[in-house]
Amino acid sequence: MSEVRVNISGDSMWPTFPDGSQFLLKPCPFEELSVGDVVLAQHPFHSTVRIVKRIQNIQDQTVFLVGDNPDPLASEDSHNFGTVHHEAILGRCEPIQE
Amino acid sequence: MLVLNPRIMEDTPFTLIEASAHCDGPCGVYDPASARVAGEAVQSMTKKMLALEYPQVFSSESMASYLNTMSRYAAIKEEEAQKCKKELLVLWTDFFKPMHLEAHPELHDTFWQAAKLCSACKVEVSAQHAQELMDAIESIHNMFWAVKGREVPWIRAS
Numbered sequence: 001m002s003e004v005r006v007n008i009s010g011d012s013m014w015p016t017f018p019d020g021s022q023f024l025l026k027p028c029p030f031e032e033l034s035v036g037d038v039v040l041a042q043h044p045f046h047s048t049v050r051i052v053k054r055i056q057n058i059q060d061q062t063v064f065l066v067g068d069n070p071d072p073l074a075s076e077d078s079h080n081f082g083t084v085h086h087e088a089i090l091g092r093c094e095p096i097q098e
Numbered sequence: 099m100l101v102l103n104p105r106i107m108e109d110t111p112f113t114l115i116e117a118s119a120h121c122d123g124p125c126g127v128y129d130p131a132s133a134r135v136a137g138e139a140v141q142s143m144t145k146k147m148l149a150l151e152y153p154q155v156f157s158s159e160s161m162a163s164y165l166n167t168m169s170r171y172a173a174i175k176e177e178e179a180q181k182c183k184k185e186l187l188v189l190w191t192d193f194f195k196p197m198h199l200e201a202h203p204e205l206h207d208t209f210w211q212a213a214k215l216c217s218a219c220k221v222e223v224s225a226q227h228a229q230e231l232m233d234a235i236e237s238i239h240n241m242f243w244a245v246k247g248r249e250v251p252w253i254r255a256s
Contacts, residue, residue, distance in 0.1 A: 003112040010119035014197045017119075025115070040117055052117040067119065071195045076120060 006040050006093055008052050012067030012075035013038075023052070023093035030086040033058065038093040041065060044081050052093060053077050061086045128193040130239045136182035137235045138256050140219050141228040143175035148225060176220050182231070183216035189238065194245070202241045208234060 004025040011019050017038070025040055033039065035055050041063075043049035053065035053075075062083035067075025078084065150168055153160035190209040199205055212234035218227045236252050243250040 005112050005114050006117045007114055008119045009116055011195060011197055012119040014195075018197070019119070022114075040115075043118070050115070050117045052119050069195065069197075073192055074195045 004091075005096065006052060012069050012077070013052060013054075014069045014074070016068045017052075022096060024096050025091040026094050028089075028092040030061070030089065033063070033089065033092065039063075039065070040090040040093055041084055042088040042090060044084050044088060050090065051076075059083070063089065128189060128242070130185075130189060130235065130242045133182050133185035133189065134232075134235050134239065135255060136178045136185060137228075137231050138254060139178035140175055140182060140216075141225075141232055142256055143171045143178065144219065144223055144225055144228040147171045147175070147223045175223075179216045179220040182235075183213050186212050186216070186235075186238065189242065193242070198241075198245050201244070204237075205241060208237050208241070212238060 006023045006025050008017055008019060008021045008023075013021070017023075023038065023040075028037075028039075033055060035058060037055045038052060039055060041051050041053060043051050051065070053067055055063050056066045056078070057064040062085055064078040064083050066077045066079070069075050072079075147168060150164070150171070153164050186209060190206075190213075194205060212231065215227055215231040215234055218224065219231055232254075239250070239252055
C-alpha cells in the first residue's frame with residue numbers, strides 16, 4: 001500500500017499547522033493514542049468530511065478533539081460536536097520525513 | 099476505512115487525502131459593506147446637520163420644523179453610528195483570526211480607531227471625523243477582501 005498523506009485545508013490548526021500543511025497518516029490502535037496526538041477523524045455529523053484535530057482528552061472509548069488555533073471561533077471541534085468515538089479516529093498524523 | 103475517496107496524485111508515490119480544519123460558524127456571510135452603508139449614513143446625516151440653516155423667520159412653527167428636522171438627523175446619525183460600530187465589532191472579533199495579523203499587523207489598531215470614530219461621530223457633528231470613519235472602513239474593506247483573496251473595489255452608495 002502506498003504512503004498516505006493528509007493535506008490540511010483550513011486554519012483551525014494554525015499556528016502549528018497552517019492551511020496546506022501535510023502529514024503522513026499512520027494507522028494506530030486506539031490504545032496507543034495519547035493526549036497531544038494529532039489525528040485524522042471522521043466528522044460525527046458529516047459523513048463526507050474528515051477532520052484533523054489534536055487529542056485533548058481520552059476517556060473510556062471516546063476522545064475530545066480540539067484545534068490549535070487560539071481563536072474560539074476558528075475551530076469546529078469537540079467544543080461544538082462533543083467527544084467522538086474511537087472508531088471515528090482514522091489514524092495518527094505524523095510529520096513527513098524527507 | 100482508512101482512506102475515503104483518495105485523490106491519487108499523478109507522478110507522486112503517495113495518496114493524498116483532504117482533511118478539513120475549518121472554523122465554526124458561517125464564515126462566508128461576512129461583508130464590510132454593512133458597516134460601509136451605516137458609515138455613509140453617519141456621514142450623510144453629519145453633512146445635513148451642518149448644512150441645515152437656522153430659520154430666517156422666528157416663529158413657533160419654523161422653530162418646531164427646524165428642531166424636528168435637526169432631531170431626526172441627530173437620531174439617525176446616532177442610530178447608524180451605533181450600527182456601524184456593531185458591524186465593525188462583528189468583523190473584528192468573529193471574522194478576523196489571529197493568523198490574519200501576520201499579513202495585516204495594523205488590523206487591531208485600525209478597528210480600534212474605527213470604533214472610536216463611531217463614538218466620536220455620535221458625540222460630535224464633525225465632518226472630519228465622519229470622513230475619517232469612512233477612510234477607516236475603506237481600510238477594513240481592503241484588509242477583508244485581501245484575506246478572502248478577492249479583488250473587490252471600494253464603492254460608495256452616496
